[in-house]
Amino acid sequence: MSTAFDVIIIGAGPAGSTAAIRLASAGWSVAIVEKREFPRRKVCGECIAASNLPLLDALGIGEAFDALAGPDLQRVGLFVGARRIIAPLPPMADARHRWGRALGREHLDTLLLARARALGVDVWQPWSVKHHDADGDLHRCTLTRSGEDADVQLHAPVLIDAHGSWEPAPRGGMHAEATRKLPHHNNDLLAFKATWRHAHLEPGLLPVLAFPGGYGGMVLGDHGLVTLAFCIRRDAVQRARAAHPGASAAQAAFAQVRAHCPGIGEVVDVATLIGSWLAVGPLQPGIRTAAPGDGHFAIGNAAGEAHPILGEGMSMAIQSAWLLADQLIAHRAQATAPLGMRSDWSSLGLDYTRAWRANFAPRVRFATVCAHLAMRPQAAAPLLPLLQRWPRLLTQGARIAGKIRQAAVSTSAGPGTLVPNPASPPATAPTSAGIHQEH
Numbered sequence: 001m002s003t004a005f006d007v008i009i010i011g012a013g014p015a016g017s018t019a020a021i022r023l024a025s026a027g028w029s030v031a032i033v034e035k036r037e038f039p040r041r042k043v044c045g046e047c048i049a050a051s052n053l054p055l056l057d058a059l060g061i062g063e064a065f066d067a068l069a070g071p072d073l074q075r076v077g078l079f080v081g082a083r084r085i086i087a088p089l090p091p092m093a094d095a096r097h098r099w100g101r102a103l104g105r106e107h108l109d110t111l112l113l114a115r116a117r118a119l120g121v122d123v124w125q126p127w128s129v130k131h132h133d134a135d136g137d138l139h140r141c142t143l144t145r146s147g148e149d150a151d152v153q154l155h156a157p158v159l160i161d162a163h164g165s166w167e168p169a170p171r172g173g174m175h176a177e178a179t180r181k182l183p184h185h186n187n188d189l190l191a192f193k194a195t196w197r198h199a200h201l202e203p204g205l206l207p208v209l210a211f212p213g214g215y216g217g218m219v220l221g222d223h224g225l226v227t228l229a230f231c232i233r234r235d236a237v238q239r240a241r242a243a244h245p246g247a248s249a250a251q252a253a254f255a256q257v258r259a260h261c262p263g264i265g266e267v268v269d270v271a272t273l274i275g276s277w278l279a280v281g282p283l284q285p286g287i288r289t290a291a292p293g294d295g296h297f298a299i300g301n302a303a304g305e306a307h308p309i310l311g312e313g314m315s316m317a318i319q320s321a322w323l324l325a326d327q328l329i330a331h332r333a334q335a336t337a338p339l340g341m342r343s344d345w346s347s348l349g350l351d352y353t354r355a356w357r358a359n360f361a362p363r364v365r366f367a368t369v370c371a372h373l374a375m376r377p378q379a380a381a382p383l384l385p386l387l388q389r390w391p392r393l394l395t396q397g398a399r400i401a402g403k404i405r406q407a408a409v410s411t412s413a414g415p416g417t418l419v420p421n422p423a424s425p426p427a428t429a430p431t432s433a434g435i436h437q438e439h
């Protein structure tokens with residue numbers, strides 16, 4: 001069994017598997033470590049913006065996605081109290097992929113990882129990276145698996161954090177401190193999700209819900225299932241639990257959200273809940289560190305996270321993985337060279353960092369503004385008459401949110417081929433230092 005690779009990727013969400021597929025397609029030896037068995041459900045609104053669909057084609061799962069995903073998402077609705085403001089979503093200028101669609105994470109993540117495996121990626125699942133450190137000039141990851149007596153160690157010159165941001169990062173990881181168990185705060189944002197069969201949601205409509213202390217969204221996805229995912233402050237959940245003694249946190253929070261957004265009842269009242277409610281939190285939206293140096297990089301939520309009100313997290317995951325893979329493929333000879341002959345990691349890292357910031361930092365900031373307005377109905381009240389008068393402001397908001405912006409554009413030439421986004425900074429000498437954290 002080989003334990004030496006060109007690259008080790010921690011986590012097989014959309015970010016990790018995208019990087020694995022692209023690097024394996026370019027001839028890299030890749031190990032990916034995923035702690036959970038797939039298929040697994042995950043807290044997520046499941047909307048995949050149209051900007052990702054050409055990339056899914058290039059990754060080799062486009063056909064399977066087309067066959068499974070829900071209907072085209074052509075309209076957005078803002079549901080605030082009894083008020084509904086509906087507007088068209090902006091289409092992409094791609095005849096095949098004009099609109100986003102929704103697909104359960106139990107399907108999307110499984111498809112991507114299966115594709116990586118088919119390309120020869122060494123998949124360690126269900127194994128967990130416990131910690132990582134340096135061993136000479138290589139990264140060393142120590143893996144553990146419940147029920148196994150011995151740990152396993154993997155080595156590679158390149159290490160990619162794709163472990164998301166909702167659970168503690170492996171020890172030695174750059175976000176280990178930021179993601180360790182933190183004391184609870186009233187303004188912590190907790191996220192919940194549930195799925196229903198036979199719900200009544202108009203196909204193609206993407207309702208965004210705004211209520212005191214939180215926001216959420218509903219979507220019709222694969223197999224005719226409707227998903228509701230929402231974020232809500234911890235103190236709002238505590239009030240909800242006090243008002244609904246005996247209810248679980250999710251049930252109490254849901255009752256609270258329903259009371260503020262009567263439109264939800266019309267969608268799910270006669271529907272059947274599938275499985276149980278899922279919960280994660282607290283979320284930590286903000287910009288983290290994309291490349292701390294020495295062949296160590298972060299993609300997806302591990303690099304930065306937008307408030308999920310925009311539903312752009314998977315775009316940022318897939319497209320940041322794509323940007324990093326571009327850089328690594330372009331510098332492969334140096335990246336995988338023998339000891340002492342490595343590339344200038346700092347310039348590679350800063351090029352990736354700059355590309356990351358140019359493409360995603362505006363989304364993170366715009367999402368923060370939208371989320372805070374949505375959670376504070378009084379502050380947002382003056383905006384509602386404007387939105388009602390000119391609903392296309394919502395269309396414009398979706399544009400600013402990045403719904404049809406591609407950080408990387410695949411061509412029809414197949415996996416691993418792409419045309420860089422002209423908005424991405426060219427791969428030139430570094431000009432700026434690392435990234436800070438924003439909460």
Ligand SMILES: Cc1cc2nc3c(=O)[nH]c(=O)nc-3n(C[C@H](O)[C@H](O)[C@H](O)COP(=O)(O)OP(=O)(O)OC[C@H]3O[C@@H](n4cnc5c(N)ncnc54)[C@H](O)[C@@H]3O)c2cc1C
Pocket residue numbers: 010011012013014015016033034035036043044045046047048049127128129130162163164165166167168169170191192229230231283299300301302308310311312313314315317
């Ligand atoms: C309420 C809510 C709604 C959302 N709705 C949308 C939406 O509609 N559209 C959208 O695009 N985005 C949405 N998002 C955001 C989206 O879910 C995330 O941005 C996305 O999942 C990030 O992908 P990732 O690959 O970076 O991380 P993840 O998807 O979190 O994947 C990380 C993987 O790493 C694994 N892992 C973690 N630690 C280890 C370890 N130590 N060893 C091995 N494996 C490990 C985990 O098991 C996991 O499988 C939503 C988020 C929330 C909270």
